[in-house]
Amino acid sequence: MSSGFFGDIKPIRYEGPESENPLAYRHYDADEIVMGKRMADHLRFAVAYWHSFTWPGGDPFGGQTFERPWFARPGEVETMEHAKLKADAAFEMFSLLGTPYFCFHDADVRPEGTTFAESASRLDEIADVFEAKMKETGVKLLWGTANLFSHRRFMAGAATNPDPDVFAYAAATVKKCIDVTKRLKGENYVLWGGREGYETLLNTDIGRETGQAGRFLSMVVDYKHRIGFKGTILIEPKPQEPTKHQYDYDVATVYGFLKRFGLENEVKVNIEQGHAILAGHTFEHELALAAALGIFGSIDMNRNDYQSGWDTDQFPNNVPEMALAYYQVLHAGGFKTGGTNFDAKLRRQSLDPQDLLIAHIGGMDCCARGLKAAARMIEDKALSGPLEKRYAGWKSTEAQAILSGKRTLEEVAERVVREKIEPQPKSGRQEHLENIVNRYV
Incomplete structure (x- = not known):
């Protein structure tokens, strides 16, 4: 399969720590056995469709820097042909990297229709494309989700919107996305409340809005069971940005929300490193707490720039941080239906197709080094031994x-x-x- 976008680049192979080839893995060896299991099966890597193939390279001070064959030109309207070109490039990249999974929002993969019915029909059409490509490549869907934050209709939230018609539109959108996720044998479904929060309390009823959010999630869980979707429902915590305050602030807040509505045994969390930092926590804190509360599900692996104070969505490059993170993942028993999704994007000056590959290669190598270090610590009881000794009196x-x-x-x-x-x-x-x-x- 070749879209032509990546030219004559060959599939990325493991060449070992001494390799100087930027298009080779130095530490990620998919078949290496770590704690009795293939490294690929521990890490369960996934590529985020949105940042890798939809984001144009803009920021608050400047517009598009990336030129991709599937982007509509200025003045053009995005069409299904653009969407299919994007799918060609996406699955070519998945195959070149050898990543077993991908993740998507509905708005990433199909252009918005003039009506809900048209948008839904377009999602079905691209699902046909995905189904064929997944069969051809063996790439699987880690999770699907709905974009309930970009369109202006969601400017005051989706489930928490003061307009019940927006709530209904969001519900219909999620239903459709769950249907497609089930059809594509997705292993999870994610809900991220991008605008489920408030800008000011002057026009916000917190009790009403969180009640609406609880009802919405209960409906989603009920629907999952009615249609026999076996995947895990995940919530992704984030404290703020784009709203001043979001109701899914961190793992502890989400757990309290789930307990309030009796959903703590139905829903787990997808934890992002960058969001943990924004909430004033470390990544390993959020992972450890989720495991302790029984709601650990999956992770988004992307970091922030510690000087910026906002969500920069950069690829991971800090091995000690990854080691401590995967220590918590392994200590929790590893991933069940979850995995490691690169919810990360290139810097806007990284224009070339190979930059997409190099960014993922570096992130995967970093995670592999962290995983191996974490596994050695667990096997040697390097941390668990002293921890057990510290609490020995309680026996x-x-x-x-x-x-x-x-x-x-x-x-x-x-x-x-x-x-x-x-x-x-x-x-x-x-x-x-x-x-x-x-x-x-």
Whole structure:
């Protein structure tokens, strides 16, 4: 399969750490066995359709810098022919990289119609194209989703919109996208509330809007079961941007929301590194908390520039960060239906087709190095051993009685007095543990 966009570039191969070929993997060897499983099966890489094939290279201060054969020219209207050219290039890139999955929004893959029915028909038409290409290449769908934030109809939100007709339009859009995701055997379906939040409380009823969001998600879950969709429903947390405050602020906020509506056993989270940073957390914090709460699902692997303070969607290049992230993923038992989606985009000066490949190659190598370091730490019990030792006191009979509810507050207090308990602080040994991590990366 060749779209012609990537010229005569051959499929990307693993050449080892000493390779100087920019179009080769130095650390990602799909068939390398890590903790008893192929590296490819651990990482489950996916390419984001939107940033790689739809984003034109613009920013708030300047417009399009990328020139792609499938982009409509100035004055032209995007057509289904453009969409099919885009699909040709996308699946060629998936094949060149050897990534097993891709992800998409409806608006990425088909032009907007003049009516909802026309947009839905166009999505079905491109699904026909995808179905054929997926069969030809073996590439699978990690997840589908609906764009409920770009069009002006969603300027005040989708599920949380003050207009019930917008809620209904959003519901119809999600239904259609779930139908297509199921048809393409997608393993998850993602809901990102890009504008589910507020700009000012002067015109916002938080109770009403979060109630609407809860009803919307409940309808989605009910529909999933009615049609027999076996994939996981995922929510992607983000604290702000584009809104001042978004209702899916972080993992803890999403969990509270799910508990409120009785959906904590139905929905999991898709955690993005950049969003975690915007929320004032580390990536590994959000991963660890999601695992502890039982809602870990999947990840978007893209970073922010720590100087910018906003969501720059850059490819990962920090191996220690990746090692700590995949440590939490492996500690949680690894991905089930989720994976590693590169929700990342080129810098607007990276114009060439090979830049798309090089960016993904570098990100995949970085993740591979992080995964291997994390696996070695787990196998050596480098962190779990000291952690177990730190909490060893809680294995005692008395401590277990406290945790199991067999002791009252008065009984615990009485024991402190009776046994003259005077606990002495013990070192947390943080620097020692940081040095241990550095040995592996």
